[in-house]
Amino acid sequence: MKINRVFLLIATCLFLSCSNDKDYEYVSVATPITVTSAELRSSIEVQSPKSIVQSGKIYAYNQYIFINDVDKGVHVIDNRNPLQPTIVNFLKIPLNRDVSIKDNYLYADSGRDLVVFDISQVNSIEFVGHVQNVLENYQTIDYPENADYFNWEGYNYEEDIIVGWDIAVERREIQEDIYYTTGAEAANDGGGNTGSGGSLARFKIVDQYLYAVDINKINVFDIQNLETPVKVKEEYVTWESETIFYQDNKLFIGTRTGMYIYDISQPSSPTFISSYDHMKFCDPVVVDGDYAYVTLRTGGSCMDGELQMLESRLEIINISDIYNPQLEETYIMDEPYGLGIHNEKLFICDGASGLKVYDKTDISNLQLLQNFNANDAYDVIPMQDKLLLIGGNTLSQYNYTATGIELISEFTVQ
Template sequence: MKQFFFVFALMCLLSCNTDDRDYETIAVAIPEMMSKSEFRKSVEVQAAKSSINVGKIYAYEDLIFITDAFKGVHVIDNSNPTAPRATAYLKIPGNEDISIKNNHLYADSAMDLVVFDISDLSNVQVIDRLEDVFSVYDYRIPSEAEYADFSNYDFENNVVISWRIVQERREIVDNSLLVFNDAAFSTAAESSVGVGGSLARFQIINDYLYTVGTSALSIFNISNLANPIFENIQYAGWNIETMFYADNYLYLGGTNGMYIYSLENATTPKYVSQFVHWEGCDPVVVDGNYAYLTLRGGNTCGQLESVLEVIDITDKTNPTLAARYFLDNPYGLGFKGPTLYVCDGTSGLKVFDKTNPLELQQTQSFTDIHAKDVIPLPNSLLMIGEKALYQYSYNENALQLISTYRLN
């Protein structure tokens, strides 16, 4: 009996003595990796794909580009807006944004900048690659993950290409994991330039390409379009998500505020001021003395409230809140003349008269669609949602649908 009790006691010491307060079951993101050498060989031009995982939208001449988040870019021929047609797919692992000038397409590919010649859509060519120019890039940890396990990741030689989610029971005090979701880790002739939506992180201004990461602003000299030169990198702010250009200023939208930079010196943007708001996802557009930004709450973006804020930027050194309007779950926005277009997610597209920015008047609402971002072009409005690309004409100050292009 004594021998049995000893064995039982020993077994309890080894397996029964568990304090649930010290353990928890968590969703752990395990990175799927590829060597940098393989990664750089994987960029290629492929046939058009019918199904599109919607990322961001970009317009250039008669073309529309839709990014396939961190995988590539869909190219759509929009020469006939009533019947847009997919023509090609650019496989670009690690891609989030693009920008185009005179048929030269610039795209990020994780830590690299890749240049394409798109002058002949039947023969798109990769013509240059600047390696390791982005010292900070977004790994986009899946939103359902509580932690990311980088214990077997070689930051110098590997690139994260996807994630595997596993449920693991771990000690709460385990510090071998890196937290958290959406984290980023350090390691004058006439020309044709495209335009992105309000969620863009790339902007071409004259002979320079500006790109913004989570906290870094990178500047490239593209006076030689085929061979850009990495000019400068500088700290930009905290958790930057978007970038907008107006009147020689860059406006950076971050989760904690809007940052204003002067481009008086094109290669070294100068910090002017910051408008601080409560935490929330934050695209911004600027027209004259007012900036318009949306804050989306209720998720990892931060607060519960979702609003459209109007910021008085008459004095760039001291931006102030001028008005606030409540929305449901806003994303991107844009304007044309006195009209402001706001994508309110599952609540659709909302149209406002901003003749008086302090008293916006809603003039139209499209509630039966999902709205993510817009590009107000001279003759039409492009809007993208989760499942479709919509095009509208500006008829008598009201939008009229031209076409709906299903994405998946």
């Protein structure tokens, strides 16, 4: 009889537990890992060569190549022998994505700050200083896609900078009417001895000015005194501005909703000319003569979770009437990122589908010349004598040929 009572008690407890579990669920909660602005600034330094974690954008200057390690800094590569590039050093720059160089001064973003290095002696680069709080306080660290909730308790928007996420699974009581935070809601520079960036660049130097695009505007810096840039203007563009390209006194801004064109005849004061709108995509742009070439990439990170039925694509826009850009041609792509142009050749980094080389002589009938399996091709820089490609932590270099390009070398930063 006593055993029966014990069994009944256990069964009752199990039943109640199962019943209660109906009122609970297991969710992933992301808590931001933060540092203060002071901590971030004090950590900037020149270090010995490091292995790369995640390759980002590339920049070429004289005989050197600068490879961004996403949010960590910049690897400096000696490319005097393209067959055997070597790592010189590593610039530790937290929350860095972009660089631009003029007359041996390197400018880079570090969260909200613009930082400056003297690279006149590449083997002994010197940190010059930073201009504080001149870039929009936008979130550079990607939001984790598998998080159901975000824990903002104790987070100070004004002072704290997110450098990572701590994700934990928690058992929480189910609430019917609750708001789930599941996403991120909360070519050549000109003038002087400058370098070359790819189509994904947000920095562009033109003569005595540096133009830096942040999440919604163009920031204009006077760099006549190379050591001490001075912010002289900010011009609002639109939310989710991403890339910048320069041609003929005009800036072409790629955003997730369109291409915006600005006149910089008055260099310190960009003036809006016109725009070309499209549905929400990630959107770098390059320009050649009367045409702008825009790759539009779909995917959750580009659309903030919005549903979109359109496929990734290349759009060719006629800008012969700069005040009225018109779509000329569309070509379906797989996963396009950066792109570039050299003479009549168009290069498109199509993600896992590799590097694609087109003859663009007839824009209404692009001819695919070559398709390289290029380690998740990300961005290219078409230089006068060769093509540089970054993707999958590997720097690839190609020579131009009459019918396309040929591989010179592949170099992984490790």
